Amino acid sequence: MAESSKAPHGAMLRIRNLKCYYGRIQAINGVSLSVRSGEIVTLIGANGAGKSTLMQAICGLLSQWEGEIRFRDKPLRGKKAPEIVREGVSLVPEGRWIFPPLSVMDNLRLGAYTRKARSERKSVAEDVEAMLELFPVLRERARQAAGTLSGGEQQMLAIGRALMSRPRLLLLDEPSMGLAPLMVRKILDTLAELREKGLTILLVEQNARAALQTADRGYVLENGRIVLDGPAADLLADQEVKRAYLGKDYREFTEGRV
Amino acid sequence: MRRIVFLIVILAVGLAVDNPYRLQLLTIVGVNTMLTLGLNMLMGYAGQISLGHAAFYGIGAYTTAILTTHAQWPPLLALPAAVLLTAVVALVVGFPTLKLTGYYLGMGTLGFGMIVYILLREWSAVTGGASGLVGIPPLAVGGFTIRPGRDYFYLVWLMVMLLFIICERVVDSRVGRALRAIHDSEKAAAAMGIDTIRAKVSVFVLSAVFAALAGFLYAHLISFISPGSFDFMMSIRLVTMVVIGGMASIWGAVLGAFILTLLPEWLHVFADYEVIIYGSILMTVMIFLPQGLTRGVLDIYERSRHKFNSARSAASQG
Numbered sequence: 001m002a003e004s005s006k007a008p009h010g011a012m013l014r015i016r017n018l019k020c021y022y023g024r025i026q027a028i029n030g031v032s033l034s035v036r037s038g039e040i041v042t043l044i045g046a047n048g049a050g051k052s053t054l055m056q057a058i059c060g061l062l063s064q065w066e067g068e069i070r071f072r073d074k075p076l077r078g079k080k081a082p083e084i085v086r087e088g089v090s091l092v093p094e095g096r097w098i099f100p101p102l103s104v105m106d107n108l109r110l111g112a113y114t115r116k117a118r119s120e121r122k123s124v125a126e127d128v129e130a131m132l133e134l135f136p137v138l139r140e141r142a143r144q145a146a147g148t149l150s151g152g153e154q155q156m157l158a159i160g161r162a163l164m165s166r167p168r169l170l171l172l173d174e175p176s177m178g179l180a181p182l183m184v185r186k187i188l189d190t191l192a193e194l195r196e197k198g199l200t201i202l203l204v205e206q207n208a209r210a211a212l213q214t215a216d217r218g219y220v221l222e223n224g225r226i227v228l229d230g231p232a233a234d235l236l237a238d239q240e241v242k243r244a245y246l247g248k249d250y251r252e253f254t255e256g257r258v
Numbered sequence: 259m260r261r262i263v264f265l266i267v268i269l270a271v272g273l274a275v276d277n278p279y280r281l282q283l284l285t286i287v288g289v290n291t292m293l294t295l296g297l298n299m300l301m302g303y304a305g306q307i308s309l310g311h312a313a314f315y316g317i318g319a320y321t322t323a324i325l326t327t328h329a330q331w332p333p334l335l336a337l338p339a340a341v342l343l344t345a346v347v348a349l350v351v352g353f354p355t356l357k358l359t360g361y362y363l364g365m366g367t368l369g370f371g372m373i374v375y376i377l378l379r380e381w382s383a384v385t386g387g388a389s390g391l392v393g394i395p396p397l398a399v400g401g402f403t404i405r406p407g408r409d410y411f412y413l414v415w416l417m418v419m420l421l422f423i424i425c426e427r428v429v430d431s432r433v434g435r436a437l438r439a440i441h442d443s444e445k446a447a448a449a450m451g452i453d454t455i456r457a458k459v460s461v462f463v464l465s466a467v468f469a470a471l472a473g474f475l476y477a478h479l480i481s482f483i484s485p486g487s488f489d490f491m492m493s494i495r496l497v498t499m500v501v502i503g504g505m506a507s508i509w510g511a512v513l514g515a516f517i518l519t520l521l522p523e524w525l526h527v528f529a530d531y532e533v534i535i536y537g538s539i540l541m542t543v544m545i546f547l548p549q550g551l552t553r554g555v556l557d558i559y560e561r562s563r564h565k566f567n568s569a570r571s572a573a574s575q576g
Contacts, residue, residue, distance in 0.1 A: 061448060085451030097446035099439050110435050114451040165451060 012037045018067035027053040029224040040201045042211040045221035051204040055173045059091045060084040090167035094174045096158040100147025107146045111164025131160035152183035169200045176207040188214040208245035212236045268415045287519045288414035289472045294499045294511040296468025302505035304461045305441030310371025314466040316488030317344045318473025323391045341470045348466030352459040378485040390484025397478045504550025
């Protein structure tokens with residue numbers, strides 16, 4: 001019984017000793033992490049820690065890397081973005097990358113680009129409907145150019161668009177960037193809701209507190225290395241994390257340095 | 259509905275115009291429209307510039323010309339050969355070139371256009387060199403010959419309409435959305451799972467096939483071709499037609515081809531000053547209507563309607 005309940009909770013994404021390069025510059029120095037099925041895992045770190053690089057390596061948008069990335073026990077090495085999307089990994093990129101001149105509807109439909117079979121037509125239409133249900137603001141603006149949406153609406157659109165490929169694993173790169181706290185809350189609540197429906201999520205954030213409050217587990221990335229990991233609640237309480245990412249004891253920290 | 263209007267206009271113009279010179283001119287407008295429709299898919303929708311598009315036009319025209327004169331093939335058999343050869347060349351050229359972006363893609367396609375032009379001019383044994391190829395037979399389907407004039411006008415414009423419908427369908431499809439996404443951001447398109455290189459090469463081949471068709475129809479219309487019709491200036495003229503008409507607008511492609519083909523004819527009255535006036539018109543359009551004529555005229559209409567409405571509501575309040 002214990003065995004069979006354990007099986008579906010095996011690692012969905014497993015990264016071992018990942019090293020990423022931009023030409024000669026090494027942005028990731030041997031990162032290992034795993035995301036189990038049904039989990040929300042967050043990866044926190046400052047600007048330039050290598051978070052986005054890691055995300056792009058998983059999605060096949062960055063080809064120069066060493067080490068191992070396995071998704072559902074299959075290695076992702078050598079696979080390009082279209083194939084990885086079809087495998088069930090979808091990215092909500094940093095800065096959203098929506099298509100401003102295209103309508104909200106067209107943006108959503110583009111998310112289902114890999115579902116090209118004629119037989120999928122109906123289910124794609126149903127999913128568009130489901131996204132408009134999930135984010136009612138988008139329904140009001142369905143015919144509008146995506147560039148006319150507010151920042152929060154654009155983030156919703158980016159998430160909806162990523163879900164259109166019916167991913168098993170959703171990667172989000174700084175979804176809270178540039179959003180008001182209320183909107184951040186709303187987005188993170190939506191993620192928790194999606195997890196309840198069975199989605200697995202890897203969330204990259206600079207907004208450490210909000211991310212750790214939503215996540216089950218967390219990793220702290222610094223200068224291309226994982227320096228800390230554990231259950232989200234532990235990380236929230238951790239002195240080091242507090243000092244560096246949660247803005248506590250800021251004075252103590254700077255005075256100690258000077 | 260718009261298609262029916264389009265069809266009626268074609269029929270009406272064909273019946274109304276009797277002057278053979280004008281009919282020929284309007285037929286050439288049709289040929290140029292086919293070229294701009296294809297280039298607009300590549301430039302306007304997918305956002306990939308081509309400064310060598312006349313090369314595909316030339317390959318299409320020369321293939322049919324060589325096959326029907328030297329090898330005595332019937333034109334109907336030369337058509338698939340011309341289209342196929344152009345498509346293969348586009349595929350071979352497209353893969354390495356479309357990895358380039360921006361200025362570099364412009365340079366790459368420019369180089370390709372030059373190479374084809376020089377090949378047409380210097381390979382005299384086959385292409386007739388600078389003096390060109392004469393005696394290209396008219397189109398014949400079965401025992402029925404389509405002579406330049408009204409019949410040819412109808413043939414070309416029905417083809418235009420067919421390509422027009424193809425463009426409309428592509429634009430509204432999943433592939434069309436992908437092209438617009440690539441135009442906006444290739445990286446974001448790739449993150450959606452779009453194979454960007456493949457999509458770009460496909461639309462490149464599509465636009466080349468349109469150009470080959472135009473070349474085929476042009477060769478059998480004029481019955482004489484020379485490299486000068488497919489040189490760098492022709493490529494530039496095609497780009498101008500797309501830009502003036504309005505990028506990413508199928509109607510814009512039609513309008514651009516229409517205006518830029520007819521404008522030089524209208525400007526003949528200015529004799530020596532023709533080129534200056536031609537250039538000034540292009541500059542004026544680009545400065546005041548940077549989105550092209552279709553979008554620009556629509557914007558002016560919207561603005562004036564808005565002004566009119568607000569003036570009216572102010573008047574009724576006062």
